[in-house]
Amino acid sequence: MANTPASPKPQPTNGQRPTIYAIAELTGFNPSTVSRALHKPGRINEQTARVIHEAAASLGYRVNPLARALPTGRSGMLGLVVSDITNPVFFALIRGAEQAAATSNRMLVLAESQLSAELELERVERMQPAVDGFVLVASRLTDEQIADLAGFKPLVSANRLIPGLPSVLPQGDEGIDGAISHLATLGHRSVAFLSGPQGSWVSAVRWEQLLMTTEAHGMTAVEINCGTEITDDTVRRIVASGVTAVHTYNDLMAFALLRACAERGIAVPKQLSIIGHDDSYGSALSTPGMSTIHTPMLEIGRDSVTQLVALLDGVDLPEPAPYTTTFIPRGTTGPTP
Amino acid sequence: MANTPASPKPQPTNGQRPTIYAIAELTGFNPSTVSRALHKPGRINEQTARVIHEAAASLGYRVNPLARALPTGRSGMLGLVVSDITNPVFFALIRGAEQAAATSNRMLVLAESQLSAELELERVERMQPAVDGFVLVASRLTDEQIADLAGFKPLVSANRLIPGLPSVLPQGDEGIDGAISHLATLGHRSVAFLSGPQGSWVSAVRWEQLLMTTEAHGMTAVEINCGTEITDDTVRRIVASGVTAVHTYNDLMAFALLRACAERGIAVPKQLSIIGHDDSYGSALSTPGMSTIHTPMLEIGRDSVTQLVALLDGVDLPEPAPYTTTFIPRGTTGPTP
DNA sequence: TGAAGACTGGCAATCGGTTGCGCCAGTTGC
DNA sequence: GCAACTGGCGCAACCGATTGCCAGTCTTCA
Numbered sequence: 001m002a003n004t005p006a007s008p009k010p011q012p013t014n015g016q017r018p019t020i021y022a023i024a025e026l027t028g029f030n031p032s033t034v035s036r037a038l039h040k041p042g043r044i045n046e047q048t049a050r051v052i053h054e055a056a057a058s059l060g061y062r063v064n065p066l067a068r069a070l071p072t073g074r075s076g077m078l079g080l081v082v083s084d085i086t087n088p089v090f091f092a093l094i095r096g097a098e099q100a101a102a103t104s105n106r107m108l109v110l111a112e113s114q115l116s117a118e119l120e121l122e123r124v125e126r127m128q129p130a131v132d133g134f135v136l137v138a139s140r141l142t143d144e145q146i147a148d149l150a151g152f153k154p155l156v157s158a159n160r161l162i163p164g165l166p167s168v169l170p171q172g173d174e175g176i177d178g179a180i181s182h183l184a185t186l187g188h189r190s191v192a193f194l195s196g197p198q199g200s201w202v203s204a205v206r207w208e209q210l211l212m213t214t215e216a217h218g219m220t221a222v223e224i225n226c227g228t229e230i231t232d233d234t235v236r237r238i239v240a241s242g243v244t245a246v247h248t249y250n251d252l253m254a255f256a257l258l259r260a261c262a263e264r265g266i267a268v269p270k271q272l273s274i275i276g277h278d279d280s281y282g283s284a285l286s287t288p289g290m291s292t293i294h295t296p297m298l299e300i301g302r303d304s305v306t307q308l309v310a311l312l313d314g315v316d317l318p319e320p321a322p323y324t325t326t327f328i329p330r331g332t333t334g335p336t337p
Numbered sequence: 338m339a340n341t342p343a344s345p346k347p348q349p350t351n352g353q354r355p356t357i358y359a360i361a362e363l364t365g366f367n368p369s370t371v372s373r374a375l376h377k378p379g380r381i382n383e384q385t386a387r388v389i390h391e392a393a394a395s396l397g398y399r400v401n402p403l404a405r406a407l408p409t410g411r412s413g414m415l416g417l418v419v420s421d422i423t424n425p426v427f428f429a430l431i432r433g434a435e436q437a438a439a440t441s442n443r444m445l446v447l448a449e450s451q452l453s454a455e456l457e458l459e460r461v462e463r464m465q466p467a468v469d470g471f472v473l474v475a476s477r478l479t480d481e482q483i484a485d486l487a488g489f490k491p492l493v494s495a496n497r498l499i500p501g502l503p504s505v506l507p508q509g510d511e512g513i514d515g516a517i518s519h520l521a522t523l524g525h526r527s528v529a530f531l532s533g534p535q536g537s538w539v540s541a542v543r544w545e546q547l548l549m550t551t552e553a554h555g556m557t558a559v560e561i562n563c564g565t566e567i568t569d570d571t572v573r574r575i576v577a578s579g580v581t582a583v584h585t586y587n588d589l590m591a592f593a594l595l596r597a598c599a600e601r602g603i604a605v606p607k608q609l610s611i612i613g614h615d616d617s618y619g620s621a622l623s624t625p626g627m628s629t630i631h632t633p634m635l636e637i638g639r640d641s642v643t644q645l646v647a648l649l650d651g652v653d654l655p656e657p658a659p660y661t662t663t664f665i666p667r668g669t670t671g672p673t674p
Numbered sequence: 675t676g677a678a679g680a681c682t683g684g685c686a687a688t689c690g691g692t693t694g695c696g697c698c699a700g701t702t703g704c
Numbered sequence: 705g706c707a708a709c710t711g712g713c714g715c716a717a718c719c720g721a722t723t724g725c726c727a728g729t730c731t732t733c734a
Contacts, residue, residue: 019721043683063721066466070722110447282618285624286624356690382711407721
């Protein structure tokens with residue numbers, strides 16, 4: 001695009017949005033009447049309301065959510081705090097959340113905690129007075145910290161179970177079950193779990209599930225903690241463990257492992273089978289395609305916000321369908337060597 | 338995760354954040370003094386300020402951005418409107434924008450226009466009173482509509498050039514130049530351009546660049562308009578055109594084309610070379626790896642917000658380094674049949 | 675005919691900060 | 705010893721909407 005560069009001109013911030021006072025002046029009614037005509041259907045005489053609506057339209061009036069927020073305590077904004085925007089897992093979640101927010105006519109405020117509990121708390125506290133409630137995705141905070149926060153504003157936890165708080169997360173072990181059965185069928189007897197970041201609740205849960213499932217299948221399982229980085233040492237430990245299959249905390253790590261194997265001449269799936277987690281964007285595109293456990297992130301994002309809105313509106317929501325995970329076999333799993 | 342389901346409890350919305358009035362009462366100073374002590378360094382006696390700061394800390398005070406926004410007209414929120422959150426191109430951009438927003442201590446309000454100009458206008462107008470300014474990414478609106486919007490609040494356009502407005506977008510044709518040179522070296526003499534959505538500014542620019550570059554290389558070029566969908570008809574038209582290489586509007590379409598070719602037994606790159614655009618997330622993962630033109634989306638997202646903030650703060654920013662695109666050869670380009 | 679309601683619409687307080695202006699005390703200058 | 709100045713802080717208006725309360729008018733029903 002061979003075009004002119006960015007041009008930071010002084011820019012005209014002149015135009016001012018009209019207020020209800022402008023409409024009041026124009027129509028001769030009191031601002032309170034204008035407010036009611038615009039937002040309390042039936043409260044004001046039909047004809048008066050029409051006049052006011054027309055004036056509002058002609059002036060291009062938009063209600064100022066900030067001004068409204070002061071007396072009502074409702075800003076119409078919802079906070080969404082994710083730990084890491086880079087991670088493609090969250091793309092679907094964010095999209096679902098945005099959809100639900102738009103549906104309920106609210107705005108979505110996005111914040112990233114960059115995988116740090118401290119930063120997460122800071123970001124949440126900062127946005128707290130501005131939003132009506134929020135969704136914490138895979139929070140790094142302690143249960144107590146979260147409970148404290150929930151005392152101020154409604155809060156929904158996505159992808160993590162917080163006792164006593166609405167939590168939207170995958171249930172059941174269909175996914176891991178499918179994965180392990182699949183491995184068993186292919187002759188595997190031993191699996192390693194590459195665990196995720198230190199202190200990750202989800203990682204702990206996934207390891208626990210893997211442990212239980214492998215036990216049920218009479219397979220052995222080891223946890224290898226590499227803190228999301230795939231280093232020489234990680235590969236060495238995998239090889240040393242003698243496992244024939246690796247299940248990773250998420251797809252990102254599975255991709256990294258796939259690459260590391262390619263670099264070191266380890267054939268996948270001939271010599272080692274790899275199973276990722278989440279079926280996040282791109283997992284069908286790799287070579288070979290990533291066998292992974294699908295997690296319905298879009299639905300989780302959508303329903304987290306829907307739950308939050310229901311909470312705010314005092315509406316009772318039907319119990320949402322459980323979010324089941326499913327194993328999706330692709331190219332990174334094969335028979336044992 | 339075999340755990341208890343979501344539990345929509347009545348949730349305690351009791352706790353209230355303290356206000357400057359609480360601090361005023363606690364310390365015996367006037368609220369105005371508290372306000373100044375907290376936000377006008379030097380304006381208040383040092384010792385008084387310390388007392389107030391301590392009281393604020395002990396009470397867990399957080400300034401309410403909404404209340405502050407009313408008299409000052411500054412909410413500390415920045416709007417980001419993208420056309421399609423699904424599109425991986427924007428992942429990097431959103432991330433960059435969030436980073437820059439966090440750096441300048443502001444919050445990011447995210448909205449999706451779902452590829453509709455009408456919806457885009459609606460979303461922008463709704464969020465306008467709440468934000469200090471915004472970034473429109475690859476806007477579908479007309480130049481006039483955008484100019485109108487810019488009259489109310491500062492606005493930065495990302496990935497689209499709007500005359501008279503700060504626009505952050507890739508410049509130069511290094512990318513397309515590299516791609517065409519690459520094709521020429523491989524013996525290609527004809528290229529098709531699979532154009533993007535109707536009315537897309539970016540698509541038009543990319544086609545124009547392709548045209549100019551192929552002319553310079555003495556190659557032929559045709560535009561095939563398929564409206565982002567790759568159908569039987571699309572493939573038929575590509576084959577009928579007799580081209581040996583296809584450049585697509587973006588990577589998403591390139592992936593779709595790759596898949597369509599695989600389904601129809603067209604070998605890539607043996608029979609047809611494909612070049613995507615943007616080097617968006619996942620383009621290195623496909624089979625074969627996608628040859629594409631890298632666009633520095635993270636930097637564009639980051640700098641769009643930085644520009645906006647500079648505009649708001651009245652700061653003069655040094656001209657940012659141009660955002661050059663680069664051709665990245667991977668597996669989907671090869672010698673002519 | 676009169677009283678009790680329904681309808682309408684205005685008044686004014688309120689939300690939580692910000693800020694122009696002015697007062698008071700203490701300091702400085704001559 | 706008095707005027708001028710300055711630093712520190714309080715007073716009160718203001719941002720734009722919402723809403724409880726009240727008053728006036730019109731219905732309705734006994």
